[in-house]
Amino acid sequence: MGGSQEVILFGDWNMLTKVGEKKSVRVSTAGRVASSSVKASNIQRIGIAKTKKSKTAKTKKGGKTVAVIRVPNNNEVVRSIKGLHTEILHSFKMSLKKGIALGEILTKTKKELGHNNWLPWVDKYLPFCSRSATNYRALYSYRKNLKSAKVSDLHSAYKLISEAKNYHRSITREETKKRRRSFADKKSDFKNSKSKKYDGRIIAGDNYKVMKRMLCDGMAGKYSGVVTSPPYNADFHYSDSFDDNKPYDDFLKETLKPFPLYTQLLRKGGRVIYIIGSVTKKKNRNDNGDYNHQIITDLLMGVKKVAPKLRLLNHIIWDKSGKKNPLNNKYGSFCSPKIPLTRCCFENILIWSNEEFELENIEKTKPDITEKEFKEWSWNVWKVAPYSKPGNPHPCSFNPKLIKRILKFYTYKNDLILDPYAGVSTTGVVCKNLGRRYTGIDLNANYCDYGSDLFQSA
Numbered sequence: 001m002g003g004s005q006e007v008i009l010f011g012d013w014n015m016l017t018k019v020g021e022k023k024s025v026r027v028s029t030a031g032r033v034a035s036s037s038v039k040a041s042n043i044q045r046i047g048i049a050k051t052k053k054s055k056t057a058k059t060k061k062g063g064k065t066v067a068v069i070r071v072p073n074n075n076e077v078v079r080s081i082k083g084l085h086t087e088i089l090h091s092f093k094m095s096l097k098k099g100i101a102l103g104e105i106l107t108k109t110k111k112e113l114g115h116n117n118w119l120p121w122v123d124k125y126l127p128f129c130s131r132s133a134t135n136y137r138a139l140y141s142y143r144k145n146l147k148s149a150k151v152s153d154l155h156s157a158y159k160l161i162s163e164a165k166n167y168h169r170s171i172t173r174e175e176t177k178k179r180r181r182s183f184a185d186k187k188s189d190f191k192n193s194k195s196k197k198y199d200g201r202i203i204a205g206d207n208y209k210v211m212k213r214m215l216c217d218g219m220a221g222k223y224s225g226v227v228t229s230p231p232y233n234a235d236f237h238y239s240d241s242f243d244d245n246k247p248y249d250d251f252l253k254e255t256l257k258p259f260p261l262y263t264q265l266l267r268k269g270g271r272v273i274y275i276i277g278s279v280t281k282k283k284n285r286n287d288n289g290d291y292n293h294q295i296i297t298d299l300l301m302g303v304k305k306v307a308p309k310l311r312l313l314n315h316i317i318w319d320k321s322g323k324k325n326p327l328n329n330k331y332g333s334f335c336s337p338k339i340p341l342t343r344c345c346f347e348n349i350l351i352w353s354n355e356e357f358e359l360e361n362i363e364k365t366k367p368d369i370t371e372k373e374f375k376e377w378s379w380n381v382w383k384v385a386p387y388s389k390p391g392n393p394h395p396c397s398f399n400p401k402l403i404k405r406i407l408k409f410y411t412y413k414n415d416l417i418l419d420p421y422a423g424v425s426t427t428g429v430v431c432k433n434l435g436r437r438y439t440g441i442d443l444n445a446n447y448c449d450y451g452s453d454l455f456q457s458a
């Protein structure tokens, strides 16, 4: 085929009449409507086609506007298309090569700078945005496939680039996950190292301040139990600086103050196991001079207010009768109904759970309570006589037997236990004997020293 071909274009009359100019016209070639660019000098004839239907505008006479144009013959067209296409593919391959090389530089630079410095560096020094940088890096990471790939047309070229982008996206997603995981590991290692700092520690100081510090050290949620007994305001002499005979309201306020910190230090389901006598004064009277046992009511209501996450799980009566009552209550009017007083032979063990009642066995240790123990101790009156080791400097330390029951009934092996009013760390000694971990705090450094010796040799 030589010369030129005639193609009939249907289009807008006004557009086609401007001979010699390059015009964009809406034309319909072989009956199809299309956007086309027609060099007006190629228009040979313009006329009206009355037979063909078209969607283009109709003339007043009712026919279609048509233009007959001359186009180069097929061979010429195909040759020039082929030539250009080969050139395009060649330059695409060259661009790909250069893109991979650029991607390599960017990948290495990113590695050297580190993830955090990368974006600011791109912003500051590169003439393109971080997304373009990522695309180049994608070419580099997909280089093996790119080098061996056959690019026969633009479609396969674009496909190849999008494959490179997807591949890169998938590996960077994996890298990000890894980076996050290792960051979380490092964070938890750091926290664990802190938690080790409090494992087996007996700290002399005010419990509120020490617990605040513990929270700053990442100890929130680390404890399974707070096993303790606060001062009862019963006029004991714990140390020269501590007043155990305060106005009742001050005593109550001071007792309630650390409760919100207990909830923060405890994990979900962790327990506050709180041993407290019903009498708050040696003389067994409140500030109005009434005889009362009001501390339990006030404590329960107060805890609801200051630490609402704590939920009352159990209330056990610790029956201490049988031995000399350390609170030394009087009979009142002996053998007369005048003002008879009951002699207090019990204390209360209040057990709250943090947020939920169930305590998960995180370490999957085997519960160490026997069936016999469980059956006996699940009654809510516990008869355990008070006991103090000879030579113990503390006026009212726990009987270890009582703590043994508490720990076996309410905690798992390896759980971390806190006693914020540790005294001589009876709780700590029993914890060690039963395979629990322990932190103790007491205001009195002498008790702490004595307790540390007991704890070390346990």
Ligand SMILES: C[S@@+](CC[C@H](N)C(=O)[O-])C[C@H]1O[C@@H](n2cnc3c(N)ncnc32)[C@H](O)[C@@H]1O
Pocket: 205, 206, 207, 208, 228, 229, 230, 231, 232, 238, 239, 242, 394, 396, 397, 398, 420, 421, 422, 423, 424, 425, 426, 427, 441, 442, 443, 444, 447
């Ligand atoms: C009832 S005793 C606990 C005795 C302990 N369970 C034992 O077995 O030795 C109360 C202890 O709380 C301590 N204490 C009082 N206020 C304190 C505070 N704010 N911080 C730390 N310890 C405190 C006292 O020094 C006392 O030893």
